[in-house]
Amino acid sequence: MELFNLAWKNLWRSRRRTLITLAALSFSLMLIQAFHNLSYGVYSAMIDSGVRAGTGHLVVFRQDYLKTRDEKLSFNPHDLAGEIGQIDGVEAVLPRLYLPGLAQSSRESRGILLTGVVPAVERQVNPFLRGLPDDQWLTSLEGREAILGHLLLKELQLKKGNKFVVTLQHRSGELVSEMFRVHGVIKTGIKSVDKRLLMVGHNRAAAMVGNPDDIHELAIVLEDQDLNYLVLPQLQELLKPHSTLEGMSWERAMPNLYNAIRLDYASQKFIFVIMMLIVTIGVINTLLMSVMERFREFGIILAVGASTARLRILVFIEALLLGLVSMVIGSSLGSLATWYLQVVGIDMRNFISETLEFGGVVFDPIMRAGWDLPWMGKISVYLLILSLLAAVYPAVKAGRISPAAAIRHH
């Protein structure tokens, strides 16, 4: 206890030096926490909109469908959707059918992806439909109403209410065509989607290929993305009797998004590591200087009976206190910055005019931080450990002082 008292007083001997070191430590902790939380918030938003428009947090496919995207690999979910819906933490289960085909207006034709959905569920979950007025949404599973990407609409030179023909391959191999009517238009900001998306009621699409009950994807949206690891095993348990089906999480189902985030975060992590290293070198310097300055004093302390171990502990306690204070100040500042970045955010529209696409997902133009509290705690502890590691060399130096020599020289 007394050693803590002495260490604390020692820290304030060279007030300016200690303040500068504390500022460096706290400021980097703040920056690291704030930037991490900003990324965390942005990635979470991306993942959220990515999974809702895409495969869900968890997804069920027929085996190999993910790899081949062969529309023949469809399956009949029977009451699987209902069973999955019973699992705790599941917000929605979305059956979807994906059929590549051709859309023809009287003037143009374009390749499309006919997507059969269950309108009631899809409406609540899919962020692509956020901007769509209610009167433009599909009213039934069987109707001839279609929702088109805005670029597709333009290229086909269609207007709302116009009729057009969709042609695709029946499971028997024959080509089948059916007429649809433009009912709604969506603008997702993702070119490939806006150019190819054609959303219709599931049953109408399924009937065209001759598998009226089949789907390609059962997208499962969870209440919280962290529930992933709890729900996945339960899902896999449910799928056991269905040997041709497989369940997986979005990281596997949407590798583009996952890898884009990982790569982006990796470069940030690299900067964090460099920052921490630079700060650590600063701490080593501070501690070493303060040890060297107290050469004679340490000699006296040893002479009056302190063991070298206790002297080393004193240096470690000084580092510990330095780390603890920085941890508190840095985390407070980091929380303040996170709070600001969450409430106010950074409006990217000041920097770029177009919508931003990242890993197949549209960016919210206002980047907002999220609270990753466990990570904030973890990084604070790392900082503390680094401060202690920075004390190793100075402490060894202090432990090597020969009291007789230290007292003679002064």
Add this chain to the structure above:
Amino acid sequence: MALIELKSVTKIYPLGNQEVVAVDDFSLSIEAGEFSVFAGPSGSGKTTLLNMIGCLDQPTRGEIWLEGQEIGHADQKMLSELRLRNIGFIFQSYNLIPVLTAAENAEFTLMLQRVDKRERRERVTDLFSLLGLDGLENRKPSDLSGGQQQRVAIARAMASEPTVVLADEPTASLDSHASEELLALMQRLNQEQGATFIFSSHDPLVISHGKRVVRLHDGHLESDQ
């Protein structure tokens, strides 16, 4: 057996590729309760001897016995333990830890011995009044005169009731008045509390206070009265 016994102690310091014989084949015994002074010119080996008795340094050859224990060949851990329990040190100047108050400095060895706070305070308060330091408990060393600082150092050395108090030129940085005062206090502690003192000096006035004067020259014992 004497409290301290030096038997044919030689200390050789390496200096570049030469050797300095700081203490040469030196024998001496000191009894409990003595008030002895090591006298001699600069470089005669006073500090070297005190450091060896005080377990700060070890002889190249010979034996040093402290309370029946040979300390000339003890390991570092043992030496620091001996310094803590058996030795009180007073140096020429800058004895004190500048960030601690006078009382905290005086309590320092007791703190290292894990004596509890109340007892520490009690002992130090007694010593402070004995040493005329009343009311200075909470002063920082920088706010004390040289004489007061040395008295705090005496309090620290005495607080743990060591076997022997070693003072290496304790008055060297004091004026003659403060020196007299300090020596008088040391004498009082020696008489009233029976503390064993060994101090060193090259100042004849200071030396004259010693009950026993051990004169050194070039690491040799010159006289012992």
